[in-house]
Amino acid sequence: MIDQAPGDAAEQPTGELPPAMQMIQFVGGFQLSQALYVIAKLDIATQLDEGPKTVADLAEACWAQPEPLGRLIRTLAPMGVFRSLPDGTVETTPLGATLSAHRADSVRAATLYWMETHYLPFSELLHNVRTGETAATHYFGEPFFDWVVKDSELVEVQSGAMASVMGGLGAGMFEGYRLPAGEVVADIGGASGSVLVQLLENEPDRRGIVFDVPEVVPDARRHLEMKGFTDRVEVVAGDFFESVPRADVYVLSYILHDWDDDKCRRILGSIEAAAMPGARLVVVEGIVPGGDEPHFTKAIDLVMLAMLGGKERSVDEFAQLLSSAGFTLDRIVATPSPFSFIEATLRP
Numbered sequence: 001m002i003d004q005a006p007g008d009a010a011e012q013p014t015g016e017l018p019p020a021m022q023m024i025q026f027v028g029g030f031q032l033s034q035a036l037y038v039i040a041k042l043d044i045a046t047q048l049d050e051g052p053k054t055v056a057d058l059a060e061a062c063w064a065q066p067e068p069l070g071r072l073i074r075t076l077a078p079m080g081v082f083r084s085l086p087d088g089t090v091e092t093t094p095l096g097a098t099l100s101a102h103r104a105d106s107v108r109a110a111t112l113y114w115m116e117t118h119y120l121p122f123s124e125l126l127h128n129v130r131t132g133e134t135a136a137t138h139y140f141g142e143p144f145f146d147w148v149v150k151d152s153e154l155v156e157v158q159s160g161a162m163a164s165v166m167g168g169l170g171a172g173m174f175e176g177y178r179l180p181a182g183e184v185v186a187d188i189g190g191a192s193g194s195v196l197v198q199l200l201e202n203e204p205d206r207r208g209i210v211f212d213v214p215e216v217v218p219d220a221r222r223h224l225e226m227k228g229f230t231d232r233v234e235v236v237a238g239d240f241f242e243s244v245p246r247a248d249v250y251v252l253s254y255i256l257h258d259w260d261d262d263k264c265r266r267i268l269g270s271i272e273a274a275a276m277p278g279a280r281l282v283v284v285e286g287i288v289p290g291g292d293e294p295h296f297t298k299a300i301d302l303v304m305l306a307m308l309g310g311k312e313r314s315v316d317e318f319a320q321l322l323s324s325a326g327f328t329l330d331r332i333v334a335t336p337s338p339f340s341f342i343e344a345t346l347r348p
């Protein structure tokens with residue numbers, strides 16, 4: 001029998017797991033990540049788009065073994081990913097369906113990206129915290145982006161993941177948002193151009209530029225062609241630490257959080273060098289709230305720490321960073337998603 005200290009019961013709200021069980025579930029998160037990765041990689045949720053199937057049929061369609069696959073599904077069902085039906089078939093819940101490839105809120109591409117590029121370097125988090133060296137740099141022997149661009153398939157996975165993050169988690173964020181005035185809009189580090197396409201969709205009089213490293217631009221060209229934007233969006237290859245094209249409005253979507261303050265000032269310095277005074281800047285990022293309030297940015301912050309040496313920022317940190325680089329923060333537009341539009345102007 002285990003003795004219970006006075007007051008223990010009062011600290012454990014009814015319905016919550018005992019602390020030790022809760023902690024073991026947290027620490028066992030690696031099992032859940034890997035199980036969800038297998039479901040995403042085998043494309044099980046996509047198979048269930050048309051309706052329920054037996055595990056045997058799923059296994060056959062996905063070139064998997066029915067016994068272990070059934071055990072994965074049995075583990076994930078009580079977590080709300082699958083539902084077992086009385087006739088012996090299984091179906092996805094709305095949560096599980098986000099791993100299907102064909103949904104607007106799909107996070108399948110982000111799941112593949114994280115698990116194929118982030119999972120192993122995260123094993124160096126202890127090294128990161130002890131030494132200050134970024135875990136992924138230590139793991140790969142070079143900065144993460146330098147490693148990714150060597151493999152064109154991973155580049156595609158990365159761009160697909162970014163589109164899925166903004167599409168899946170950013171649902172509704174572009175509705176009702178209008179960019180500041182300016183004819184030419186440059187999306188710096190724009191990947192496949194998925195954010196720029198959303199921003200320019202209802203703006204036929206504006207032209208756009210997607211700017212990214214040379215290894216990423218073929219994917220951007222393919223994506224813009226597919227979306228029918230090649231007539232008014234140009235794709236430019238380069239390094240934002242060196243220079244960027246001239247534009248009236250600059251978009252930095254999910255870029256600044258990748259870098260520490262000094263590197264961010266170099267990117268903003270490239271914009272300052274290319275732009276006319278009065279040029280507008282739109283930073284798309286999550287904003288870290290104060291206190292212990294849960295927020296998406298607090299989990300993503302560890303990804304930035306371990307993979308890139310960047311960080312998520314609070315309003316004050318954004319204001320200070322932008323001001324130190326010659327920009328005045330104008331306004332922050334919150335959206336129904338975890339992301340906000342942070343608008344600033346280049347000071348004369």
Ligand SMILES: C[S@@+](CC[C@H](N)C(=O)[O-])C[C@H]1O[C@@H](n2cnc3c(N)ncnc32)[C@H](O)[C@@H]1O
Binds near residue numbers: 192254
């Ligand atoms: C986190 S992704 C953001 C993609 C996109 N802006 C979005 O919100 O979906 C970071 C992007 O920055 C690009 N990038 C990294 N280093 C760069 C550099 N030195 N110059 C230009 N682009 C760079 C990467 O190739 C990648 O497409």
